[in-house]
Amino acid sequence: MSAVKTRNDWESMAQALSIQGQAFINGKYQAAASKQTFDCLSPIDGRLLAKVASCDLADANLAVDNARDVFEAGTWSQLPPVKRKQVLIRFAELMEENADELALLETLDMGKPIRYSKSVDVMAAARAIRWCGEAVDKIYDEIAPTAHNEIGMITREPVGVVAAIVPWNFPMIMASWKLGPALATGNSVILKPSEKSPLTAIRLAQLALDAGMPAGVLNVLPGFGHTVGKALALHMDVDTLVFTGSTKIAKQLMIYAGESNMKRVWLEAGGKSPNIVFNDAPNLQAAAEAAASAIAFNQGEVCTAGSRLLVESGIKDELIALIAKEFEGWQPGNPLDPATTCGAMVDKQQLDNVLGYIQAGKKEGAAVVSGGSQVLADTGGVYVQPTIFSGVTNQMTIAKEEIFGPVLAVIEFEGMEQAIEIANDTIYGLAAGVWTSNLSKAHKTAKALRSGMVWINHYDGGDMTAPFGGYKQSGNGRDKSLHAFDKYTEIKATWIALD
Numbered sequence: 197m198s199a200v201k202t203r204n205d206w207e208s209m210a211q212a213l214s215i216q217g218q219a220f221i222n223g224k225y226q227a228a229a230s231k232q233t234f235d236c237l238s239p240i241d242g243r244l245l246a247k248v249a250s251c252d253l254a255d256a257n258l259a260v261d262n263a264r265d266v267f268e269a270g271t272w273s274q275l276p277p278v279k280r281k282q283v284l285i286r287f288a289e290l291m292e293e294n295a296d297e298l299a300l301l302e303t304l305d306m307g308k309p310i311r312y313s314k315s316v317d318v319m320a321a322a323r324a325i326r327w328c329g330e331a332v333d334k335i336y337d338e339i340a341p342t343a344h345n346e347i348g349m350i351t352r353e354p355v356g357v358v359a360a361i362v363p364w365n366f367p368m369i370m371a372s373w374k375l376g377p378a379l380a381t382g383n384s385v386i387l388k389p390s391e392k393s394p395l396t397a398i399r400l401a402q403l404a405l406d407a408g409m410p411a412g413v414l415n416v417l418p419g420f421g422h423t424v425g426k427a428l429a430l431h432m433d434v435d436t437l438v439f440t441g442s443t444k445i446a447k448q449l450m451i452y453a454g455e456s457n458m459k460r461v462w463l464e465a466g467g468k469s470p471n472i473v474f475n476d477a478p479n480l481q482a483a484a485e486a487a488a489s490a491i492a493f494n495q496g497e498v499c500t501a502g503s504r505l506l507v508e509s510g511i512k513d514e515l516i517a518l519i520a521k522e523f524e525g526w527q528p529g530n531p532l533d534p535a536t537t538c539g540a541m542v543d544k545q546q547l548d549n550v551l552g553y554i555q556a557g558k559k560e561g562a563a564v565v566s567g568g569s570q571v572l573a574d575t576g577g578v579y580v581q582p583t584i585f586s587g588v589t590n591q592m593t594i595a596k597e598e599i600f601g602p603v604l605a606v607i608e609f610e611g612m613e614q615a616i617e618i619a620n621d622t623i624y625g626l627a628a629g630v631w632t633s634n635l636s637k638a639h640k641t642a643k644a645l646r647s648g649m650v651w652i653n654h655y656d657g658g659d660m661t662a663p664f665g666g667y668k669q670s671g672n673g674r675d676k677s678l679h680a681f682d683k684y685t686e687i688k689a690t691w692i693a694l695d
Contacts, residue, residue: 201296203533206310209300210532217246217394219255219418220401222262223411228419229254234391239307239540240531242576248394251419256386256427259415263357263384264433266412273354273382277333284329284380287407291322294403298368298396306364306393307540307578308494309531321372324676327660328376331678340689347692352685354382355460356435359428361421361449362397363441364390364542365497365600370440371397373664373675378438378684379414386415386434388425390441392542394418421445430456438683440464440499442598443623443669462673462683464499464665466598467626470619471502471655472641474612475510477631478653484518486655487604490629492526492538492582496602497546499670500627502655504595505606506615512608516586519604520566526602528571528579540577541601547578550601554583557594562605563587590618598624612637616644625667629655648674 201209217236218225226249227233233247249255267273272280291298298321299314308317340348360374367389378385389397401416417424429437429452437459439449446465453461471490477483490502507515531539541547547570554568567583582602588595595605609615619628628647632638642650648666651657658664663674673683 201534203530206300206532206534209296210304213297213300213304215246215301215395216398216402217248217418218398219249219251219259220398220414220416221255221259222415223405225402228252229258234420236305236395237543238304238577239543240304240575240577245304246395248391248398248418251417251424253423253427255417255419256424256431259386259417260357260428260431260433262412263386263415266410267354267356267384271410272384272413275382280380280382281329281333283408284325284332284376287404287409288322288326288329290403290407291318291325291400294399295319298399301395301399302368302393303531303539305395306367306542307531309536309539311534311536312494317366317368321368324369324372324376324660328380331681332380335678335681345694347694349690349692351688351690352381352681353688355684355686356383357433358383358385358436358438358684359388359431359434360385361388361425361428361437361439361441362390364392365494365499367393368396368400371400373680374438375414377680379409381681381684383436383684384413386417386428388417388419388428391418391420426452429453432457434459436460436462436684438462438673440675442466446671460683463671464673464675465669465671466624467499467501467666467670468504468596468598468622468624469500469502469627469629469647470504470506470645471629472506472615472619472631473508473511473515474615474630474632474634474637475508476633476637477511478633480511480515481518482653483631484515484522486629487515488519488522488526488582490655491604492523492602495528495538495541495580496550496582497542497600500649500656501600502629503599503603503605504590504619505604506609506618507606508615509608509610512606516565516584516606520584523566523582523584526582528581530575538582538602540579544578546600547580550580550599550603553594553597553599553601553603557585557588557592557603557605560592560594561587562592562594565606567602590621596622612641616641620644620646623669626670627651627656627666
């Protein structure tokens with residue numbers, strides 16, 4: 197059993213770390229066709245981590261052509277499912293064997309605490325790849341009920357070339373949720389990581405190759421959304437586009453798909469999730485701990501963050517006080533310190549966005565209960581305190597718009613009907629929490645919420661067996677579970693006359 201690493205250990209490893217910043221196309225690292233790069237800076241202290249390839253249309257064309265060639269050749273797409281399974285399981289094993297390196301890249305690049313990069317991000321990403329690999333030889337096709345002289349077969353086939361555009365907040369996990377089912381079903385994939393956190397995606401490409409995946413099956417194109425992201429979305433030979441990110445960009449990708457080849461587009465977009473706590477919550481301390489974690493974990497940069505805390509009037513003051521106390525354990529610190537629970541925002545732009553929302557909340561009349569300020573500015577990093585606003589109405593900016601930072605808007609309600617009305621009064625419908633001791637109330641509230649996921653008496657539950665996705669402008673389709681495989685396969689009906 198390896199010794200627990202200290203901050204000094206992680207900082208020493210960071211100094212010695214060799215960081216790859218090139219694109220990965222057809223099984224090898226290479227510069228962008230334009231030779232252009234962009235600076236990848238760490239939000240921890242502003243240090244330059246790498247010069248990263250800034251891919252554009254030429255790189256997209258090359259990657260798609262290679263992905264199509266290997267798909268048509270059948271070296272992966274026609275490989276028996278059990279063989280693809282073996283490669284994916286080895287891929288997951290290599291992720292676990294390189295957990296320290298991957299966690300360190302994630303923390304340096306994105307600013308999340310190293311304790312979570314290793315225990316949550318790397319492990320969850322590896323689980324997703326392994327789970328999908330294990331599932332692929334256990335999914336059966338169908339035979340239709342027919343007359344005795346006919347056979348109707350319903351079979352699944354890979355869609356072909358998949359472009360996956362993933363966000364910066366959980367780079368490895370979001371990538372793995374796409375890569376797992378897409379690769380397991382035999383597709384070729386071009387992965388476009390966010391320019392804010394591209395480093396683990398670039399490293400994963402080599403691990404996949406080391407695991408036995410044929411060259412050209414997994415390609416990684418770092419770069420910007422308006423260049424290489426747009427090029428992939430408009431490409432006439434990309435069959436399916438999958439995306440996690442903002443609702444604004446999700447809408448634009450749908451337009452690009454319509455303007456090109458009507459490629460299938462699957463989107464997991466924004467959220468403004470209500471966390472509803474009734475007077476009869478079974479354990480107010482547990483509710484407070486969950487509410488604090490739901491907004492402070494990953495610095496609030498979570499699509500399912502419980503950013504709207506709906507509290508019944510009888511417990512409002514007590515619950516707010518408990519959450520403020522919990523926030524004492526969520527104060528920002530150096531992400532390379534294993535004791536740190538709340539790290540840096542991903543970059544200065546996101547820090548400024550969050551501070552702007554805090555100012556908007558004050559201007560519109562909400563009251564800051566705790567937090568609300570930038571901290572640790574002398575480090576060169578970008579940190580903000582977890583913040584509680586009380587006196588919030590659902591019409592305020594901080595209650596309507598996705599902040600993607602540790603800003604909690606507390607909204608008071610009276611009774612179940614008003615709670616449901618407030619909760620559903622949003623363009624989003626990703627997730628929700630409900631806290632009550634009344635089984636009937638829990639079921640009625642959960643059924644009434646226009647949300648893809650509802651958690652009762654906890655927050656952010658589930659595993660790879662449960663689908664992940666939302667209603668309304670939170671997107672379409674589902675990640676995780678066997679339902680995710682629907683996004684990456686075509687269903688073919690073959691009807692045979694036996695006479």
